Amino acid sequence: MTQTQYPCANCGANVEFAPGTTVLKCPYCGAETPLAPTGQQIREHSYAQFAGLPRKPVATVAPHVFTCKGCGAITQSDKISDRCQFCGAPLVADVSSGDMVMPEAVLPFGVDRPALREALKAWTSSRWFAPNGLKKVTTAESSHSTYLPHWTYDARTVSNYWGERGDHYWVTETYTEDGETRTRQVQKTRWSSASGTVARDFDDVLITGTTRVAPKHLDKLEPWPLPESEPYRPEYLAGHETLRYDVEPESGLETAKSRMAPIIEGDCRDDIGGDEQRVHQVDTQYGDVTFKLMLLPVWIACYLHAGKTYNILVNGRTGEVAGERPYSAAKIAAAVIAAILVIVVIVVLIAMNKQS
CATH class of the missing domain: 1.20.5 (Single alpha-helices involved in coiled-coils or other helix-helix interfaces)
Structure with a gap:
């Protein structure tokens, strides 16, 4: 397994991608190497063509074997990028072998460590009933920057539905109260059968590609500024961990369809009209399905309290914070x-x- 390291032109140490910039920066002498434009474009891949290609299940793909050019140490890791376990030099794997789907896009880190501390400080100060020790997480050196794999899916959907339309009407009812005969208006609903066809185009339905981070916390980091993504290049990964996906694209597509379903049902209800709607069945056809693998930046911090570890996630682009906390x-x-x-x-x- 080949890997890439980027030596500093000034002192020879390994440079790292500096969040919020377009440069690789040396952590020792501070020298900067600008990232020149590559002219590449982010591509969407046809799912129909992909489904027919031979491919290894990700669970059977061997770990990457890194050989550090600085100290010569050999490191095994299932991450796309990591650090040498001996000298700490950044290591980035070559993922062009074809064993796995290659990343097509990356949203580069925009939040550096000082900005991370400010985001955590604001978050911890707003946690009522949290122990005072929670404030220590703002300076925790255990926090590390990690790119997490995500799938995005596009699709043109056409859905045939069957249901019922409910229209309200009012009737006058007579009733007796305290010996007196009175009348009142009562709402009723007249139901009639309904059917039709609705269509909707979905763009960049985002699905987490890793099971190592709880989706309930990742979902709270949204929205992601996906239009700010860049075509994948390994330089963005230098100095940051990058998890490889363990959710297959086929599973990701099924999850994406489950995300599309309530939106499609809402379209069906709008098409039925009336005052109330019942949707009994929806048959959806998915056309022009495309997908891509992209990497999103997340700071991961750990906090130990009363013998239990709590994880805190920070959106590496917007600074949004989510996670667990003790009381x-x-x-x-x-x-x-x-x-x-x-x-x-x-x-x-x-x-x-x-x-x-």
Whole structure:
């Protein structure tokens, strides 16, 4: 397995991609190497053509074997980019062998470590009832920058539906109350069968390509500024970890369809019209399906409290923060006691006012 390292033209150390810039920067002497435009374009790949190609399941692909050009150490990793476990030099694997789907696009890191600290500081300060130790996460050196694989899918959909349309109408009912005969207006619904066809084009339906990070946290990092993505080039990965996908594109497409389904059903309800709708069946045809693999930037920080590890994720482009946090029993108890005291004071003041 071949890999790429980028030596500094000034001191010979390995340079890294600097978040928020278009340069590779040496962490030792500070020299910068601009990334020259490549003229490449981000491409969408036909899913129909891809489905017929022979390909190894990702679970059977061997780990990358990195040989550090700096210290000569050999590192095995299933990551596309990593660091030498001995000297810390950045390593980027050559993924053009054809064993796996190559990344087509990358959203480069825009949040550097100082900006990360500010984002975490704002997040921890807004966590009520969190232990005071949570503030330490803002300076945690365990945080690391990681590109996470994602699939995007485009599709032209045509859906035939069958359901019912409900139209409200009012009737006058007579009833007896307290010995008197009265009338009232009651809403009823008249149901009629409905069917039709709706069409919608989907663009860049985003599906997580890794099972190593909880989707519930990744979803909270959205939206991603996908239009700011760049054509894939290994230089963006230098100095940052990059997970390879473990969700096959076929599974990703099925998840994408499940994301499209409620939107399509909403289109069906709009097409049915009326005051209420019932959708009994929707048959959808997916045409011109295209996809690509792209890498999205995430800072991952870990926080240890009471023997349990909590993970915090930060969108490496926008600074959005999501993750788990512990709760302080002492702070919760203090808040409850304070609330009780406030209630007692209010009751006492009301009683005193009544006596006076």
